Amino acid sequence: MCFACLGFSSPAGKISRRDVMLRASALGLVLPLAAPALQTAHAAEQSAPADPVGGIKDIIAKANSPELVATKTFEINGADLPWTDLGLDATRGQQVTFLLGGRMWLSRDHDLWFGPGLVFHARTRGQRPIYNPMLDTGTMIASHDGRIEVARSAAEWANEDGALATPEDIYKKADVKISGIALLWRGDAAAGVTSLLAHGDVGGLLKSELARLARGGKLPAGWSNLLGFGGGQEVFSQGTGGEIVCDITGRVSIIERPLPLALASRPRLAWRWKIDQLPSVVAEDQAATHDYLSIGVKFDDGQDLTYVWSEYLPEGKVFRCPLPGWNAIETHMIVRSGKAGLGSWQAGLRDVAADYAAHIGGSATAISKIWLLAVAPFQRRHGACRYADITVTTADNAVHKV
Structure with a gap:
């Protein structure tokens, strides 16, 4: 099986995260080496999601809900370029719920795939912001009056306007089929979903969306989603004690917080973390x-x-990200290893400037942001941790709380 591997450089020689595609198909370059590990990793999960459209349409017909203004079914296939106009008009502030099925396959032979919510995106009137539920259900609040458009992207946007960074011929080779239905509500989406749920469900999608709406997830104050990875509020939240809680299964979330500090100021990153499940x-x-x-x-x-706790890699190991494209810009350092300490609070401290000089050695003069990363789409297992007391201290002893 042959796949493409792509990476791009931005003008002025700087490599931008926006210029890097998480080209899942590039995994074909390394999958033969990973086969034994994959057998172990995937042993617990082999189920396939159901196509929800027919069943949801039957429920809609039974419910005859006064909350529902309009519906539109859709399908996104590999050859479909972004964006697809659903022919569904929303007004600013109106709520539209998406229920999704299907997969984006990385390798059928190795049972590697992304769920539909991870790669599904929507917007109104061809304008930002782009909505990505990450989960297989989600409700978008229309940011503009106008048509609802949908597309799929595995970190393939060039910018926040939804321009495609991946060359079209490569993009269209993806093995993907997403089926879904958009439900445009008269008022509150929760009331509408409840009116349908009284008449049945399909694969638990309606129940899941009602629970998601009830949670009302919000990102911790000051943090935002990295471009292309929406739905961080379903993974990261503010704990009752002020800590940041992370809980993920089979998804990807990267959130960031601006903190510009010169490397010459010798920034030291300190944090506490309690990892309950890797x-x-x-x-x-x-x-x-x-x-x-x-x-x-x-x-x-x-x-x-990024500073990683690994159960299997030795402390001190440093390696470039193994994902083609990302290996041009991302470095991982194992700062804790093994099971000892899991489930209890542990402290971390790194001299960021020294680590950058020793392991990257590029042209950077400053840090720009702090990231929290939860990556679990490949083995599709559960991860859970908490972060607290994240600070960056400079050589003049100025403490910057994150």
Whole structure:
């Protein structure tokens, strides 16, 4: 099986996260080496999601809900370029719920795939912001009056306007089929979903969406989703004690917080973390098993360095991200290893400037952002942790709380 591997450089020689595609198909370059690990990693999960459209249409017909203004079914296939106009008009502030089925296959032979919510995106009137539920259900609040458009992207947007970074001929080779239905509500989406749920469900989608709406997830204050990875509020939240809680299964979320500080100021990153469950049951340095929890630093040259707890890789190991494309910009450092300490609070401290000089050695003059990363789409297992007391202290003893 032959797949493409792509990476791009931005003008002025700097590598930008926006220029890098998480080309899942590129995993074909390393999958043969990962096969034994994948057998172990996937042993617990082989089920396939159901196509929800027919069943949901039957429920809609039974319910005859006064909450529902309009519906539209759709299908997104590999050859479909973004964006697809659903022919459904929303007004600003109106709520539209998406219920999704299908998969984006990375390798059928190795049972590697992304769920539909991870790669599904929507917007109104061809304008930002782009909505990505990450879960297989979600409700978008229309940001503009106008048509609802949908598309799929595995971190393939060039910018926040939804322009495609991946060359069209490569993009259209993806093995993907997403089927879904858009439900445009008169008022509150929760009331509408409840009116349908009284008449049945399909694969638990309506129940899941009602629960998601009830949770009302919000990102921790000051943090935002990295471009292309929406739905961080379903993974990261603010704990009752002020800590940041992370809980993920089979998804990807990267959130970031701006903190520009010169490397010459000798920034030292300190944090506490309590990791209850790591999402990998094998070493994380292969692309097909690259599931991990991490805190990281983004630099002004587009590079990033993340600090990882691994059960299987030795402390002190440093490696470039194994995902083709991302290996041009991302470095991982194992700062804790093994099971000892899991489930209890542990402290971390890194001299960021020293780590950058020793392991990246690029042109950066400053850090730009702090990242929290939860990556678990390959083995599709559960990861859970908490972060607290994240600070960056400079040589003049100025403490910057994150």
